Amino acid sequence: MTGEIHEDMDEFEDNRPCFFKLIFGGFNTEQLRIPRKFVKHLPKELPDQAILRDSSGDEWRVKLCKTVEDIYLQDGWKQYFEDHSLGDNEFLLFKHNGEMSFDVLIFGKDGCERVYASINKHTPVHDEADQLTKLKEKDIQRRKKLEEKEPPTQKRKVWKMAESFTSDFPYFKRCMTKSHVEKVFILRVPAVFAKEHLPPQGRAKIVVRNSEDKSWEVNYVSNGWNHVLSGGFKAFVLENKLKIGDICIFELLGKQEIRVHIFR
Numbered sequence: 496m497t498g499e500i501h502e503d504m505d506e507f508e509d510n511r512p513c514f515f516k517l518i519f520g521g522f523n524t525e526q527l528r529i530p531r532k533f534v535k536h537l538p539k540e541l542p543d544q545a546i547l548r549d550s551s552g553d554e555w556r557v558k559l560c561k562t563v564e565d566i567y568l569q570d571g572w573k574q575y576f577e578d579h580s581l582g583d584n585e586f587l588l589f590k591h592n593g594e595m596s597f598d599v600l601i602f603g604k605d606g607c608e609r610v611y612a613s614i615n616k617h618t619p620v621h622d623e624a625d626q627l628t629k630l631k632e633k634d635i636q637r638r639k640k641l642e643e644k645e646p647p648t649q650k651r652k653v654w655k656m657a658e659s660f661t662s663d664f665p666y667f668k669r670c671m672t673k674s675h676v677e678k679v680f681i682l683r684v685p686a687v688f689a690k691e692h693l694p695p696q697g698r699a700k701i702v703v704r705n706s707e708d709k710s711w712e713v714n715y716v717s718n719g720w721n722h723v724l725s726g727g728f729k730a731f732v733l734e735n736k737l738k739i740g741d742i743c744i745f746e747l748l749g750k751q752e753i754r755v756h757i758f759r
Contacts, residue, residue: 511598512536512591513591514533514589515587516587517584517587518584518587525573526560526569529565529566536591542594543559544595545597547575548592550601555571556672558570558571578722579720580690581601582604585601587601587602588600653758657742666744666746667685667745668745669743671743672739675737676737676739680729681728682724684745689722692747696719699714700712700714701714701715701751702753703724703731704752705735705754706757709734711728713728715751735755741757741759743756744758
C-alpha cells in the first residue's frame, strides 16, 4: 500500500507542503490531529480557525485546538466529515496554502479523486467562500471581542441546555456562524441527515417553523454531496433575530417540515 501511495502522490507534486490522512474503521470524526512534523509550516501565532476548501471551491471553517504537544482541527471538522460523506478506506490530501488555509483533495476507495460541484450555479456558495476569505481577519477579531463580552460560563450554559434536548423525531444541531446569519445566509445540512430524511438530489421547498409555530418557506438544494438551506433562510434568520453563537436544533416534523428550537 505504501508503494501505491507514493505512485499516486507523484501526480500532485507542487511547491505547497502537504500531509495526508487515511480514514479507517474507528476514525475519530470529532477532531483531526495535524502531524507534528507539519507544524513547522504553520504560523507561530495561530488564528482561531482553519479554512478547508474542497475541489468545488466551497469552504468550511474549522476551529483549532492547541495542546502542549499537538494541534487539532476540532469544532467544524465533524460537519466537514459529514458534508462530504467520508467513509472507510478513503484518503485525504491536505495542501497548505499559507496561514491556516488548505485545499483538501479526497480520494475514494477506487483510488480516484472525488470531484465536487458547487451546490448550484444559482446558489451563491462561491460568493460565500469569497466573503469568508475576505472577512477572515475581521471575523477573528469579532469573535475575540464577543468572547470578552460573553463569559465562557454563559456559553457552557447554553450548550448544556441544547445538549439536554431530546425528541422522538430526527434532528441535528448547528451553532450559528457568520455564513449562517450575515450576508450569505446559507446553512449546510449534515449529509447523513439529508440522505435519510430529506428529498433526493435537486431542489425542494421546506417549511421551517419556530417555537411559536410561525412558518417560513425555505429552498432546499442538494447535488448529492452538499445539502443546504438557502433561499428563504435569510427571512427566517432575520425575523428570529439569530446571532453568531446561537445554537439551533432542527427537528424534522414531517417529510418536508422542520421545527427550529433556538438557544440564545
